[in-house]
Amino acid sequence: MAAVDRSLVANLPMFAGLTPTEQDELLREARSIRYSKGAAVFDQGAEADRFFVLLHGHLRVEKTTSQGQQSVARYVSAGELFGVAQAMNLTHYPATAVAAVDSIALAWPSSSWHRLIVKYPSLASTALQTVGSRLQDTQARVMEMSSEQVEQRVAHALLRLAKQAGKKVDAGVEIDFPISRQDVAEMTGTTLHTVSRILSAWEQQGLVEGGRQRIVLRDTHRLHSLAEGEEAVRANKRAP
Amino acid sequence: MAAVDRSLVANLPMFAGLTPTEQDELLREARSIRYSKGAAVFDQGAEADRFFVLLHGHLRVEKTTSQGQQSVARYVSAGELFGVAQAMNLTHYPATAVAAVDSIALAWPSSSWHRLIVKYPSLASTALQTVGSRLQDTQARVMEMSSEQVEQRVAHALLRLAKQAGKKVDAGVEIDFPISRQDVAEMTGTTLHTVSRILSAWEQQGLVEGGRQRIVLRDTHRLHSLAEGEEAVRANKRAP
């Protein structure tokens, strides 16, 4: 475990509003940990003994029901606070976090949480905002799933991914980590077959560009109209 | 506005962990407001100038999409903290809260939030737990909507309502406020028609007892198996 320099983290939301001295104090209590692609940062159901800030990389957060149904809750990007189960009074992690690419995180023991928020109230505010914006996102997903067709939901999901983890590339915006059709299906509540059909149709229209575990958005504007239901690229149109 | 006695609120989560003196101080800054059935406590999109604790009654929290699609996000019961938009760094309420029955709430100005959590860190903890458990619930809903049939989702929704706001009655457990088929549909992402068919079928089996804006669960045990997908009371069974 290497010491982490303050300059690397000073502009993260979690450290904003703290003096350099306070930042150093906080950092002194943290460990920096490296996770290689595919490794789990924590597992659903495990004791929530730490909370984290992601320094580098991307994590996929997945939930599995008792019946074995799996679903992708969200992706975590660099700078975000995550694994704050303890702060919400949970004793165990409610989901699994897996490194989608090689990643680095800072970890604090959950037991310090209470002491830290008393000492640094801004920490509590940051956590509230983090959890609050997750709640917003999740509620948005519920509304999409109640009222939108699969095609719109997939469009929304891709646009959200692009906003959160989009890398500008000559052909458009590329999702910055490997993501399968199955992953997209698990984010939108559909099957990989349907996602595949939709992406194929879109590719024909020049809306996206696919590939193995790879999605590039070529026309975010039209994807937006699709997402808002202003038009539709019917995927199962029958040839006459 | 009447002064609120500490003894009425001392055992609410929000006031736990505070000394009687602190409780009094907090109360002194609050206003108590009465809402009659159907009145809005706040409207989606309005400036988030206050946060609340519900003292008595039940609220329905609804969200409407830009396309006009409405959905019920949750119900608030007595004792709960709500309307904490400001704490999540939102300037406007993301949903509308309507009194499902005559209700009473305590209100604080949002502008005091920051000062209060610095003074009473336990407030921040309470808020985090509140928001956290909402996040849990919402994520559970997403998973249900991805992997369950409508019938299971309705069963889950009713059981959740009963747990949160169930009143023991001779025939079983009654939802403690008026709730329409439409409301249930908006909680489960289906249509009032489908809910009606399902409840009718269940009523024939003696699982529930219906009525205008009224639902009584008569066999929570079988409803649980239904919710877990262990059996199914097919609603559209065709007569041979």
Add this chain to the structure above:
DNA sequence: CGACGAAGTTGAGCTGGCGCAACCTGGGCG
């Protein structure tokens, strides 16, 4: 460099539940 497996594509058929429509019912108000 061959072959095995993970990821993706595509076809065909079936069905849950939605949309539409007509109708019933009980509670409240004039």
Add this chain to the structure above:
DNA sequence: CGCCCAGGTTGCGCCAGCTCAACTTCGTCG
């Protein structure tokens, strides 16, 4: 006391998207 209407029920037909299945492509590991 009778009318009105919000809330509820029910029948019918249709189709989006799921299931099942076969096949292709790509990457990687022995």
